[in-house]
Amino acid sequence: MDRAISGAVAELPATAADAVILRLTHTADYGLLWTGIAAALATRPGSTRRAALRGMVALGGASFVVNVILKSLVARRRPAAELLPVYRRLVNQPTSSSFPSGHSAAAVAFATAVALETPRTGLVLAPLAATVAYSRVHTGVHWASDVAVGATVGGAVAMATRRWWPVRESDEAKARIVREVPMLAEGKGLVLLVNPVSGAPGYDPTEDVAAALPAATVLVTEPGRDCVDQLEQAIAERTDAPAAVGAAGGDGTIAAAxxxxxxxxxxxxxxxxxxLNHFARDLGVYDLLEVVDATGAGEAVGVDIAGLELSGADGARTYHWINTASLGAYPDLVRRREKWQDRWGKWPAFAAALVVTLRRSEPIRVRLNQQWHDVWFVFVGNGVYHPHGAVPAFRSRIDDGLLDVRWLRADLKFSRTRAVAALLLAAFGRSKVYSEQQVHELIVQLDEPEAVAADGEVLGEATNLRFSVAGQVATYRRDEENPRWATRARPHHRRSLAEWWDRRRGADDRSVGL
Known part of the structure; x- marks a missing residue:
């Protein structure tokens, strides 16, 4: 079969495509073509930057498997150069084993990995990857079976990256639809708190929010004042009962609302x-347009709100949180991961942060539901996070009424080394160092006061803690199955409200003119 295919390709008539294919196969040497494309993709934040990083990881893995392992195990002679016309031959013929094709493996690995993060970009790259793979037969340096096996290996390596680095298949978590919520035409009845210092430096969303929701009561956070107190006072001072309360800001401001x-x-x-907007991403609200749509139509879902009761030497306090809470070294781990993840991606940043944090931190002794443990950290999620036995990345539901509890044991020999090894081998869930459970309530006792963090903010120190699901709140979210939103495009990357509002006003001006 290989001889038949190579013979048929050798007899193809000369065309202008010969020079293009010859140049293309040269640009793919040592992965230079894909490295250049990855560099271009990495200039854009969000899914395209993650796609670039995943693509390079897959390319490196495929190249290692093919060039270091398989070519060393299988010695195969390349096709005879004399079978091809001179104008189609490579000047520098490869001398390594023909089986399998490294170029094909790299091309398919990169394109497949990119497609996992951004299917549209992957669709654009697919013809280019296929052409690079074919070019190895067209230029006579590989048999067709070399290309087929190389492409298979590349695709398999790209898909295997999901084991370490999960891909979120849905852009919003599931939740029960709540139909008994008021329609807030232009924000009427809404008391909204805006935090102008959240997000991008130098951008204050207050004016854009007020313009999009002109009938809402818009407050601005006051330095040094508690957001909960500010909202409660605004509600108490109203002459009429508010219809809804909200916030524009990061997760801490959203948690207060x-x-x-x-x-x-x-x-x-x-x-x-x-x-970062972790809660909004899980909720499925990405920009102001979706907020205007959902509040105007009265579309909402039920969302769990978690509670935390702290008690210690300075008395008892109660807090509410929406994403995660933690004890021990986990807050330091999260800060390092968030600092590095825009540059490296979530999983590589988590792996590096875990190594650094475990090296520098000290274990704590805690009692979790009547059993004492020496641990490096305790993670508590509001809802079950996925994937299990790995880096908690996202929630598939935000109304399940459960807490996701995970901890890393420090009372086993070489616990830090075992934890890092389990992470690298994608075997975290099967390691004795790692434990997790899903519960409705978690009681924690500490032998000495420890700092507690929730939604990225340190709440204080305590020796006794009670985590629970405090209740459920109807939260506005556009119903994507509603036919009226069929023409509304869901954004695939983060953008500022100013960009959206400029485009929105421009579209309205053009429609009025028409």
Whole structure:
């Protein structure tokens, strides 16, 4: 079969495509073509930057498997150069084993890995990868079976990256639809708190939010003042009962609004203007357009709000949180991961942060549900995080009424080394160092006061803690199955409200003119 295919390709008539294919196969030497494309993709934040990083990881893995392992094990002679016309031969003929094709493996690995993060970009790269793979037969340096096996290896390596680095298949978590929420035409009845210092430096979203929701009562956070107190006072001073409460800011500001919404039995409006917007991403709200649509139509889902009761030498306190809480070294781990993840991606940044954190931290002694443990950290998620036995990356539901508890044991020999090895081997869930459980309530005792963090903020120190699901709040989210939103494009990358509002006003001006 190989001889038949190579013979048929050798007899193809000369065309202008010969020079193009010859040049293309040269540019793919040593992965230079794909490295250049990755560099271009990495200039854009979000999914395209993650795609570039995943593509390079897959390319490196495929090249190692093919060039270091398989070519060393299987010695195969390349096709005879004399079978091809001179104008189609490579000047420098490869001398390594013909089986399998490294160029094909790298091309398919990169394109497949990119497609996992951004299917549209992967679709654009697929013809280029296929052409590079074919070019190895066209220029007579590989048999067709070399190319087929190389492409298979590349695709397999790219898919295997999901084991270490999960791909989120849905852009929003599932939740029960709540139909008994008021329609807030232009934000009427909404008390909204805007944090102008959240998110991108130098950008204040207050004016854009006020313009998009002109009937809402818009407050601005006051330095040194508690956001919960500010919202509660604004509600108390109203002559009429508010219809909803909300916030524009990061997760800390959103958590404060969620606490007020839960206490006053009000629906919640979430406007993501923070840096990372973890809660809004899981909720499925990406920009102001979706907020305007959902509040105007009265579309919402039920969302769990978690509670945390702290008690120690300075008395008892109660907090509400929406994403995660933690003890021990986990806050330091998260800070390092968030510092590095825009540059490296979430999983590589987590791996590096774990190594650095475990090296520098000290274990703590805690009692989790009546059993004492020496641990490096305790992670508590509001809802079950995925994937299990790995880096907690996202929630598939935000209304399951469960807490996701994970901890890393410090009372085993070589626990730090075993934890890092398990992470690198994608065997975290099967390691004795790692434990997890899903519960409705978690009681924690410490032998000495330890700092507790929730939603990226340190709440204080305590010796006794009670984690629970405090209740559920109706939260506005556009129903994507509603036919009226069929023409609304869901954004695939983070953008500022100013960019959206400029485009929105421009579109409205053009429609008025028409």
């Amino acid at each position: 969620a606490a007020v919404a839960l206490r006053n039995n009000l629906p919640l409006v979430v406007i993501p203007t923070g840096t």
